[in-house]
Amino acid sequence: MNCTRHSCCSSGIGRGRRRLERVVMGRPRPVVLSGPSGAGKSTLLKKLMKEYDGVFGFSVSHTTRSPRPGEVEGKDYHFVSRADMEKAISNGEFIEHAEFSGNLYGTSKAAVEVVQAQNQICILDIEMQGVKNIKKTDLKPIYISVFPPSVEVLEKRLRDRKTESEESLQKRLKAALRDMETSKEPGMFDQIIINDNLEEAYGSLKSALSEEIQRALASKKS
Numbered sequence: 093m094n095c096t097r098h099s100c101c102s103s104g105i106g107r108g109r110r111r112l113e114r115v116v117m118g119r120p121r122p123v124v125l126s127g128p129s130g131a132g133k134s135t136l137l138k139k140l141m142k143e144y145d146g147v148f149g150f151s152v153s154h155t156t157r158s159p160r161p162g163e164v165e166g167k168d169y170h171f172v173s174r175a176d177m178e179k180a181i182s183n184g185e186f187i188e189h190a191e192f193s194g195n196l197y198g199t200s201k202a203a204v205e206v207v208q209a210q211n212q213i214c215i216l217d218i219e220m221q222g223v224k225n226i227k228k229t230d231l232k233p234i235y236i237s238v239f240p241p242s243v244e245v246l247e248k249r250l251r252d253r254k255t256e257s258e259e260s261l262q263k264r265l266k267a268a269l270r271d272m273e274t275s276k277e278p279g280m281f282d283q284i285i286i287n288d289n290l291e292e293a294y295g296s297l298k299s300a301l302s303e304e305i306q307r308a309l310a311s312k313k314s
């Protein structure tokens with residue numbers, strides 16, 4: 093189908109130039125969103141993906157944990173057995189993987205490629221070990237960490253979510269305390285966002301990603 097927006101398109105010259113520009117500008121930079129379990133990463137991500145429909149693509153991780161009510165296979169996670177996941181890891185199918193709260197989690201190469209093939213900003217929602225492993229790759233994402241306003245609030249959010257057993261909740265709180273300290277190390281994250289008031293935290297997330305969002309929107313128009 094011919095483009096009707098650009099007068100130069102009938103010659104094919106503009107089309108070629110824009111294709112070249114996309115190649116030169118490269119792919120949109122991925123975003124790593126990390127932070128303690130219960131801090132509000134998924135809540136913020138859902139808002140972002142709703143407002144910027146088609147701009148962001150979620151890297152669907154693999155996990156050995158059981159699905160929660162409402163979670164959809166292939167959308168929230170690929171839910172797999174430990175044996176299958178360990179086999180896929182040893183086959184080199186994962187960019188990173190980690191054990192968290194008694195389960196395996198990992199980002200497959202395919203999960204990122206699917207998003208990048210659509211020229212979308214790829215979002216990885218991963219815990220701290222995954223962040224450290226991604227730093228050893230050539231993905232070069234923007235690193236953002238979401239913090240709760242306090243550990244007490246974090247515990248309340250996790251309890252109110254009603255997704256965790258007492259054992260899993262305690263493991264997640266312990267990991268939160270450890271990981272929040274590591275997150276403050278210089279160079280670990282480009283930005284730490286405190287998610288107290290949701291709208292304010294969402295505003296901070298949008299500002300942190302504004303350059304990348306503008307670039308992706310401009311590239312969609314061309």
Ligand SMILES: Nc1ncnc2c1ncn2[C@@H]1O[C@H](COP(=O)(O)OP(=O)(O)OP(=O)(O)O)[C@@H](O)[C@H]1O
Binds near residue numbers: 290
């Ligand atoms: N600013 C906020 N104020 C009050 N409640 C919030 C806020 N942000 C998120 N929540 C609630 O806190 C709970 C945890 O949020 P969410 O599931 O988004 O966390 P998460 O960081 O994605 O956790 P996980 O890493 O375990 O997936 C949810 O019930 C969510 O509705």
Ligand SMILES: Nc1nc2c(ncn2[C@@H]2O[C@H](COP(=O)(O)O)[C@@H](O)[C@H]2O)c(=O)[nH]1
Binds near residue numbers: 222
């Ligand atoms: N290293 C990785 N961590 C991941 C991945 N997918 C999710 N996560 C993180 O796990 C915890 C727990 O998630 P939950 O859905 O069980 O609450 C959370 O911090 C996620 O960010 C992954 O592929 N790799």
